[in-house]
Amino acid sequence: MGKNLTGKLAFIVAVLVVFVFGIVGIPHGGLKQSITDRIHLGLDLKGGMHLVLGVHAEEALASATDRDAARIQADLQKAGIVGATAGKTDAARPQTIIVAGIPTGKLSDARSVLNGNDYSIYDVSTTSDGGATLTMKQSAARDLATRTVDTSIETIRERIDKLGVAEPVIQKYGLGENQILVELPGISNLDQVEEVIQSTAKLAIHAVIGGPFATDQEALQANAGVLPPDGILMKGSGSAGAPEQIWLLKRASEVEGIDFRDAQPSQDQNGRPNITFTLTTEAGDRFYKYTQDHQASGATPGSMAIVLDNKVREVAGIQSAIRDRGEITGGFTRQQADDLSLMLRTGALPASISYLETRTVGPSLGAASIRQGVVASVVGMAAVMLFMLVYYKGAGINANLALLLNLLILLGFMGFTGSTLTLPGIAGVILTIGMGVDSNVLIFERIREELRSGKTSAAAVQSGFAHAWVTIVDTHVTTIVSAAILFLFGTGPVKGFAVTLVFGLLANLFTAVFVSRLIFDTILQKKERGAALSI
Numbered sequence: 342m343g344k345n346l347t348g349k350l351a352f353i354v355a356v357l358v359v360f361v362f363g364i365v366g367i368p369h370g371g372l373k374q375s376i377t378d379r380i381h382l383g384l385d386l387k388g389g390m391h392l393v394l395g396v397h398a399e400e401a402l403a404s405a406t407d408r409d410a411a412r413i414q415a416d417l418q419k420a421g422i423v424g425a426t427a428g429k430t431d432a433a434r435p436q437t438i439i440v441a442g443i444p445t446g447k448l449s450d451a452r453s454v455l456n457g458n459d460y461s462i463y464d465v466s467t468t469s470d471g472g473a474t475l476t477m478k479q480s481a482a483r484d485l486a487t488r489t490v491d492t493s494i495e496t497i498r499e500r501i502d503k504l505g506v507a508e509p510v511i512q513k514y515g516l517g518e519n520q521i522l523v524e525l526p527g528i529s530n531l532d533q534v535e536e537v538i539q540s541t542a543k544l545a546i547h548a549v550i551g552g553p554f555a556t557d558q559e560a561l562q563a564n565a566g567v568l569p570p571d572g573i574l575m576k577g578s579g580s581a582g583a584p585e586q587i588w589l590l591k592r593a594s595e596v597e598g599i600d601f602r603d604a605q606p607s608q609d610q611n612g613r614p615n616i617t618f619t620l621t622t623e624a625g626d627r628f629y630k631y632t633q634d635h636q637a638s639g640a641t642p643g644s645m646a647i648v649l650d651n652k653v654r655e656v657a658g659i660q661s662a663i664r665d666r667g668e669i670t671g672g673f674t675r676q677q678a679d680d681l682s683l684m685l686r687t688g689a690l691p692a693s694i695s696y697l698e699t700r701t702v703g704p705s706l707g708a709a710s711i712r713q714g715v716v717a718s719v720v721g722m723a724a725v726m727l728f729m730l731v732y733y734k735g736a737g738i739n740a741n742l743a744l745l746l747n748l749l750i751l752l753g754f755m756g757f758t759g760s761t762l763t764l765p766g767i768a769g770v771i772l773t774i775g776m777g778v779d780s781n782v783l784i785f786e787r788i789r790e791e792l793r794s795g796k797t798s799a800a801a802v803q804s805g806f807a808h809a810w811v812t813i814v815d816t817h818v819t820t821i822v823s824a825a826i827l828f829l830f831g832t833g834p835v836k837g838f839a840v841t842l843v844f845g846l847l848a849n850l851f852t853a854v855f856v857s858r859l860i861f862d863t864i865l866q867k868k869e870r871g872a873a874l875s876i
Contacts, residue, residue, distance in 0.1 A: 346866065349859050356851075357746065360753025379756035382526060383763035383837055384510070384702055386711050389526040393698035394538070396493050396519045398486040400692040403435035404545070405485060406477065407593035408627075409460065410438045411571070413475070416454050422447045425471075428570060436482055438463070440473040489691045490519050496690050497523065497538060510761075515830065520697065526761075538694070545597030548631065549644040549656060553579055553586035560587050577646070577653020588653050590646055595631050597691070600624035602665075606678040609668065614678035616669040625665030633662035647681070654681065714767035721771050722748075725778050733785050735875025739860045740781040743852040747777050750848035751841065760844075763837030773845025776820070780853035784809045785876055798874040802861045810854060817846045 365375040384391060406429060413427040417440070424442045431437065443451045448467060455465045455473055462481035467473040477485075490513060498511045501523070510524035523538070550572050554560040560574055561567070568574065573592045576585055604618040620628055635643035636659045647655040647669065657669050673681070726744065729737035751773060755762060788805030796804065821843055828839035865874070 346859065346862055349855075350863075353856055353859065357749065360750045360757075363753030363756035364749070366756070376756075380752060381759065381761045382711070383761045383766065384524045384526040385764045386714075386762065387526040388702045389524065389528050391698070391700040391702065392523040392525075392538070392696065393514055394493075394497075394521040394523060394694045395697045396490050396521060396694055397692045398489045398519045399435055401489040402477070402482060402485055403429075404594060404597060404691075406435055406438055409463075409475075411593045413438065413440065413455070413460070416459070417443075417451060420447075420450050420454050422451055422454075425451065426570075436477040438475040440475070441471065443467075443471040443473065445469075445471060486519060490521065492691050493694065494521055497521065500538070501525065521694075545594035545648050546628075547575075547594050547646045547648055548591040548635070549646050550589040550591055552588035553656075554589070555586065557587060560589055564589070575646070575648060575651065575653050577648070577656075579646075579653055579656040588646055588656065590648070590653075594648075595645065596620060596624045596628050600628075604682040606675070606682045607668070614673045614675045616673070616678055616682045618667060618669065618682075620665045620667075622665065625663075628667075629662055629664040632659050632667075635659050636661050710764050714764060718767060718771055718774075722774055725774060729778065729781070733781075733876055735864075736785055736788075736861075739857055740778070740785070742860065743781065743857045744774060744777050746856055747773065747845065747848045747852045750851065751845045754844040754848065755841070760840050761837060762841070765835065765838035766841040769838045769841030770845060772842060773849060776817070776846060777849045777853060779816070780809075780813050780849060781857065783812055784853065784857065788874075788876055792874070792876070798868070799865050801874070802858075802865065806854065806858050806861075813850070813853065817850055821846050 364379060366379050367375075410427045410429060414425065417425040417427070422443060424444065425440060425447075426442050427438055427440045429435065429437065430439050440451070440455070448469075448471065451473065452465070452467055455463075455467075455475065460475060463475040463477055465473060465475050494511055494513065498509070501509050501511065509526070510522065512522055514520035514522040550569065551563060552560065554563065557574055564572075568589070571592050572589050575588050575590050577588060578585055579588065600620050601624075602619045602621050604616055607615055607617045609615045632645075644656050644658050646653045647657070655669070655673075660668075669681075722744065726737075726741045729740045731737070733740065748770070751770065754760070784805055787809045788801050791801035791804045792798070824839040824842045824846075828836050828843070831839060868874075
């Protein structure tokens with residue numbers, strides 16, 4: 342064998358060794374276990390849970406405008422515009438803030454405040470009777486909704502990772518607005534997963550206006566029968582082990598959701614469990630002003646309520662002004678401190694979620710799908726290999742070897758990249774087999790044409806590969822582009838099909854052209870000059 346062929350053979354063997362390692366890795370627990378550890382099965386093959394969640398992005402919009410309304414009123418007061426109020430009067434229009442009570446002589450000053458950079462996301466209109474309307478721009482509302490969904494996805498992913506679920510799919514769901522697709526293959530406790538996702542409800546810290554009260558009527562009586570316009574009643578325990586009571590909270594939260602950068606369980610100076618947290622810069626500036634005005638030593642001391650899933654979980658006193666770092670105390674047990682810090686760190690969804698679709702796939706159904714998929718693949722490959730042997734004789738062995746190597750490289754690709762094999766993915770494998778055969782047919786038929794034109798075997802092989810190469814590349818590139826589009830815009834199963842198809846086509850380019858050509862050259866080198874080629 343010539344040096345050139347020996348070098349090519351060594352390269353092919355090295356490639357095969359690498360991809361065999363991609364399939365089995367470092368063997369442990371048997372060959373089957375090693376393969377299943379490297380090639381992960383999707384939901385439809387392994388069984389598990391399929392969820393479609395709806396994110397209530399309008400809640401994040403309402404919270405944002407609630408906070409901005411409070412800021413607007415404070416800024417107007419600072420500007421000397423006494424008596425002006427800002428709030429929302431129409432629950433159906435959460436993006437709109439109404440300002441009223443602006444003195445006639447202060448309209449110009451009010452416009453300067455409202456048209457400032459702090460409220461540039463709003464369209465502002467004023468009236469001569471001392472009123473103004475701020476409506477959030479559509480582009481700003483869309484950006485807020487997008488951020489809300491993106492943050493929800495990351496929060497749910499972090500929480501699911503705590504369960505140790507292998508290869509979960511958590512992504513935007515393209516069939517609806519503000520929806521998330523969650524697929525959790527191979528899980529055994531569905532109730533636990535639902536509980537974990539449900540527990541990632543909206544979390545916020547509100548100022549406490551009054552309470553606790555035993556009933557709603559008692560809360561109303563304490564406020565002359567009328568709730569403050571910026572107040573809201575909320576139930577909760579308020580401290581560990583305490584019975585459920587009623588609290589009067591400020592409607593607009595001080596911080597919530599994505600305002601939390603980090604939170605960790607800790608201990609105070611007396612060794613009691615507490616929680617340390619870190620806020621974003623913007624939230625820290627806002628929270629500092631509130632806590633400075635309401636710390637225990639201040640003129641108007643107060644408390645803050647930690648609200649999770651619209652329930653008061655803890656009420657803590659404000660011991661000192663807090664900017665971006667602070668502590669939450671409230672008689673926590675160690676477990677409560679761990680759980681609540683985890684909520685703040687990974688469960689602080691910017692808006693609540695609802696379940697739009699829940700579907701489970703049993704492991705027995707998945708096992709049946711695997712069996713049927715494997716049978717289809719084996720039968721399809723066997724039929725193709727038999728056809729190639731009968732129709733192309735000796736050259737059919739060449740094609741069959743290329744097909745086997747193609748499958749080996751494809752599985753190695755999946756093992757190295759940690760790709761998930763789905764039922765549509767198996768269909769992609771079968772389609773790859775067909776594309777591999779198509780490539781060999783193009784090459785072989787071209788070689789036959791060259792032989793019929795009177796060329797020698799060596800010249801026919803060289804010309805056949807040279808002319809078929811352009812067509813093979815064209816067909817593969819166009820199919821890869823189509824598969825890439827499926828991957829970008831498809832959901833889990835469609836992506837599985839696209840991944841296996843792309844990997845298979847890349848492997849096919851290598852085996853159908855490089856490996857197959859090496860086999861032909863090796864056979865021709867051993868034949869006498871002018872000997873016929875079995876094709």
